Amino acid sequence: MNEADAQRVASLLESAGLHPVADAKNAAFLLINTCVVRQQAEDKIYKRLRYTAQLKHRNPDLVIALMGCLVGRIPHEHDALRERFPWIDLFLPPSDVQPLKAYLQEQGFPLPPDMAADDFLPAPLPRSQSGQRIVVHVPAVMGCSHACTYCVIPYRRGREHSRPSADILAEIRSLAGQGVREVVLLGQIVDRYGLDAPGEILLPELLRQTAAIPGILRVRFLTSHPAWITPELIEAVASTPQLCPYFEIPVQAGSDAILAAMRRGYNAADYENLIAGIRAAIPQAGLSTDIIVGFPGETDAMFAETATLMERVAPDMIRIAKYSPRPLTWSSRHLPDDVPEAEKERRRILLETALRERLTHKHAALVGQAVEILVETIEPSGRRHGRTPDYKPVFVDRSSAQPGELIRVRVTWAGPFSLIAEPA
Numbered sequence: 001m002n003e004a005d006a007q008r009v010a011s012l013l014e015s016a017g018l019h020p021v022a023d024a025k026n027a028a029f030l031l032i033n034t035c036v037v038r039q040q041a042e043d044k045i046y047k048r049l050r051y052t053a054q055l056k057h058r059n060p061d062l063v064i065a066l067m068g069c070l071v072g073r074i075p076h077e078h079d080a081l082r083e084r085f086p087w088i089d090l091f092l093p094p095s096d097v098q099p100l101k102a103y104l105q106e107q108g109f110p111l112p113p114d115m116a117a118d119d120f121l122p123a124p125l126p127r128s129q130s131g132q133r134i135v136v137h138v139p140a141v142m143g144c145s146h147a148c149t150y151c152v153i154p155y156r157r158g159r160e161h162s163r164p165s166a167d168i169l170a171e172i173r174s175l176a177g178q179g180v181r182e183v184v185l186l187g188q189i190v191d192r193y194g195l196d197a198p199g200e201i202l203l204p205e206l207l208r209q210t211a212a213i214p215g216i217l218r219v220r221f222l223t224s225h226p227a228w229i230t231p232e233l234i235e236a237v238a239s240t241p242q243l244c245p246y247f248e249i250p251v252q253a254g255s256d257a258i259l260a261a262m263r264r265g266y267n268a269a270d271y272e273n274l275i276a277g278i279r280a281a282i283p284q285a286g287l288s289t290d291i292i293v294g295f296p297g298e299t300d301a302m303f304a305e306t307a308t309l310m311e312r313v314a315p316d317m318i319r320i321a322k323y324s325p326r327p328l329t330w331s332s333r334h335l336p337d338d339v340p341e342a343e344k345e346r347r348r349i350l351l352e353t354a355l356r357e358r359l360t361h362k363h364a365a366l367v368g369q370a371v372e373i374l375v376e377t378i379e380p381s382g383r384r385h386g387r388t389p390d391y392k393p394v395f396v397d398r399s400s401a402q403p404g405e406l407i408r409v410r411v412t413w414a415g416p417f418s419l420i421a422e423p424a
């Protein structure tokens with residue numbers, strides 16, 4: 001979602017006539033988008049903000065904007081930030097570019113009429129003079145109304161709210177006309193698309209209509225919740241060629257006691273059954289999941305259940321986070337953060353090492369095989385970069401394909417997290 005917000009901001013700035021620079025030192029305008037889902041992400045922001053204070057000191061004309069979940073949606077919190085970071089000029093809540101539009105208009109930057117419109121949402125269409133975008137993230141469900149006990153997102157991004165499908169589809173038609181070839185539909189629980197809006201189509205239909213738009217070669221969606229993903233969604237992926245067979249379904253833990261304490265609404269067996277069902281319908285499906293290690297009360301035995309679940313389910317990617325208490329969340333108010341940092345790190349490394357070994361072994365079988373990739377960028381070395389339908393990054397040597405082309409390539413090298421290939 002932050003990627004989507006950043007793409008929109010970049011488009012807005014470029015349509016106001018600003019151009020990207022490689023080094024923040026040379027910028028006249030600086031915008032920092034922020035994530036606070038974990039303490040580590042938040043700490044990174046403070047480090048970067050201290051650096052921007054130096055830049056402002058050297059160049060008092062520099063305009064600095066802060067966006068995203070650190071800013072949040074509650075105005076009096078902005079005052080606190082203003083006091084704490086007096087060198088920041090502008091504060092933008094997550095997914096809300098209105099303050100930036102207002103600022104640009106105030107400063108006399110000419111905005112195209114559709115950008116100047118006084119809409120809160122949707123944000124402006126991504127467009128980029130600095131380069132052709134092949135993949136664009138498109139928000140479908142904003143905010144989140146669920147109450148996983150560890151998660152700060154509902155407090156930072158506000159209530160769940162589906163964008164009208166007519167807006168989403170119009171935006172994607174426009175993107176396709178601008179050369180975009182892949183769209184990723186987004187929601188904190190994307191499977192819930194339309195459920196908050198009577199009469200609205202649901203996610204499987206939204207995906208089918210997206211896939212039918214001329215020019216759109218690939219469609220993805222994230223993130224799914226194990227309790228909300230539906231058989232209709234799996235069926236849509238199985239039967240629609242443009243819908244990539246890739247599922248991002250965070251499980252968070254393999255212990256039923258921890259899943260209950262997280263209030264996730266499913267147990268480990270439910271998750272295994274769900275994945276088995278997906279693979280029965282779509283044998284080539286890729287799977288990514290998220291794990292939190294060191295949730296309050298997680299014993300060694302409970303962690304072992306997570307580790308063995310990961311071996312049984314064998315995801316193609318695991319995003320592993322160490323638990324950190326987040327402000328206002330239920331777990332931070334009621335449960336002691338009682339797993340020592342060193343133990344969290346030990347558990348993280350165990351999962352990561354197992355993943356790396358398993359994927360090294362699994363991918364070795366891909367060498368010599370042909371895969372299809374959508375070329376996204378050309379590296380300075382001339383290598384083409386793209387991804388397989390199941391989201392593995394591929395670097396292609398000796399190819400003259402242009403960004404936006406679907407090509408078949410033969411894998412010449414395979415590591416745990418990327419592949420190298422040549423034209424097939």
Ligand code: 5AD
Pocket residue numbers: 037038150151152250252290291292321322323324325326
């Ligand atoms: N501590 C650690 N990880 C967290 N995540 C969300 N909240 C926390 C937290 N308090 C992780 C989850 C989620 C991902 C986006 O971040 O795994 O899926």
